[in-house]
Amino acid sequence: MIDTRILRDQPDRVRAAQAKRGLSDAVVDEALAADQARRRAIAEYEARRGEQKALGKQIPQAQGEEKQALLERTKALAAEVKAAEAAQVAAEEAWQAAVLAIPNLAHDDAPAGGEDDYTVLETVGTPRDFAAEGFEPRDHVELGRMLGAIDMERGAKVSGSRFYFLTGVGAQLELALVNLAMEQARNAGFTQVIAPSLVRPRAMEGTGFLGQAADDVYRIEGEDLYLVGTSEVPMAAYHSDEILDGSSLPLRYAAFSPCFRKEAGSHGKDTKGIIRVHWFDKVEMFVYTTTEDSDAEHQRLLAWEKEFLDKLELAYRVIDVAAGDLGLSATRKFDCEAWIPTQGRYRELTSTSNCTEFQTRRLDIRGRFPEGTAPISTLNGTLCAMTRTIVAILETHQNADGSVTVPQALRPHMGGLDVLKPMHA
Template identity: 80%
Template sequence: MIDPRLLRDDPERVRASLAKRGLSDEVVDRALAADVARRESIVAFEAKRGEQKQLGKLIPQAQGEEKQALLAQTKTLAGEVKAAEAAQTAAEEQWRDAIMEIPNVAADEAPAGGEDDFVVLETIGTPRDFAAEGFEPRDHVELGKILGAIDLERGAKVSGSRFYFLTGVGAELEFALVNMAMEQAREAGFTPVIAPSLVKPRAMEGTGFLGQAADDVYRIEGEDLYLVGTSEVAMAAYHSDEILDVESLPRRYAAFSPCFRKEAGSHGKDTKGIIRVHWFDKVEMFVYTTLEDADAEHQRLLQWEKDFLDKLELAYQVIDTAAGDLGLSAIRKFDCEAWIPTQGKYRELTSTSNCTDFQARRLDIRGRFEGGTRPVATLNGTLTAIPRAIVAILETHQQADGSVKVPKALQKWLGREVLEPVNPVG
């Protein structure tokens, strides 16, 4: 959640951030009113508790009727204390509910607007000119059949729409991508992690995935567990309720996990292939650091993502995501979008977000600094989301005969330079 002092001292900044995201600022007034009511309820409760304590000191000294009167007064006061305590609890809940609705304050640099209002920061590489090479590129669905790499029909038969099997070189491609990602992360000082895909509600709420993103989350009926859409959730909660030594920061983790998304609101979008699916595997970078170093760490995460895409020899662009397309927790987000030849446009492959102390406040993760403890900053960044990486590799590096050249950096993990067709080319 945002710093309550920011809401109290500079509510106009919070209003401006909400407007930048395209959201109503009604919650600001509600949160401010709830904060006043909460503080007043605390004063009222403490006053009643003070009366109760003073009365308790008088009773042992009283005699006869005076004592009986004091005891009767004590009984009445006990009910008032209980009512004041209940009022304080209710006021605290109303305040917490209101402030938890407020997204992190978007960075000044983040563009205003919605999904289509991003700003292109740079373009790396040049998309292949297949017309100049004399052939029409095949999409990843056809290439997946030719290579025996992707089985969508049986995925749908077994699990339903937006599911798939990776087979043969498709499965090998996944393992190769994961190994290459983990090697890069390890060399950069990240601790490799295999993270759980099932988490408790607090982890989901703490990372902001039970707010505006709740419709896209799978819940396990009958159990207090959710399937994560990213290992960011588990890794953010990894150090919940802990105090970290500042000397140990930054703490960098590279987590592998399956990810699950309902893809709510995507009806009719990317229904063909494996670009938008209900389940996929991913290697996610997650960092705990100081607020002072968060911006610099965000740039480092972006550079690691770019390094990985460079190894895959892809043409891509980096965008500054607009405030209205940020998640609840992020103040700024950069996406790397690879060129997909058969779609004739760039599509998101990775993203990295700076969440400052928003998640840390929700999950009570603090650092031990000189002068006391205070919340740390958290950041996340995709190193590789497997299906989309496979789409980009197959379509970018395909040859006229249906084979696919393997990027040089990936060759040692795949043990070959070319993926050869195993089924007839149509």
């Protein structure tokens, strides 16, 4: 939810932000009108209610006819109060709906436009030149099969398309990545978390995933529970309805959880392998901090993501995602895209978003500071999404014989294993 003070006092700022995302600004006038109606309804209700309370106080002392007269008046008043309250609630809900529909204001520095209007901030490392090395790189599906690391066929047999089994060194690789990610996070002062991946509607709604992204979310039939697409959801809701001690900020969490995505609307995209799957595991960084510090924290999250990719010796670039591709909650987003040799292009491996106060307003999270309570901000960033990271590692570090060299940093977490050797031709 955006800051309603900004909406009321600087509606043009909201209009400009909508335009930057390529969205209509009609919602602004709708919200402003709803705000007017809401405040009128509140004034009306409170006036009636105040009268009712004042008269109600006189009743116990009143006697006889005076009491009868009072009862008669208050009885009529009660009906008015009830009607005014209903009107107030309706106006409040209409206003809520209007405001909730407005996405977070895009950051001044975020590029305007849609999906293709991102800016490349930097390119790190050089994609490996397999032609120069004299062999054709195998894709991760073939490497996974040769290494006995990824079983796509049985994934499909058991769970359907976009599912897989990680087996042998594949499973070992994931666990090593989880440990490496958690180790880095721990050393950076994060609190390690294993988060639930089933959440109530409140958590989904509060993080903005029941809006335009609702089609991508799995719901448990008959249970009023959702499967999360990222542990950002449980971690944002973790402190819902709480007032956090301002001096404890920033609160940094590194949460492991499986992630589930319907991938609705992506039929035909990335159908091969484990680039795009319905389930994967992820270690996610999630931070609560002050709004003033949020831009700086965003840079820190990006730096931690880069540090992790550097450890895996991957070539990647960092893009500044355009406003139209930010999603509902983010004001700014940086994606780290790793070079995938057999695709000949960069693919998103990690993503970090500054959601400022958008989620905390929805989830009723505030900070207590010497000056009083104030809204705080949330940020999230991928430390390691297992499947795509495994794809990048296998393809990048493969050798002509189908073996894969394990990046140095990962070896201690792989029991010292330095090369994954094919078990099949």
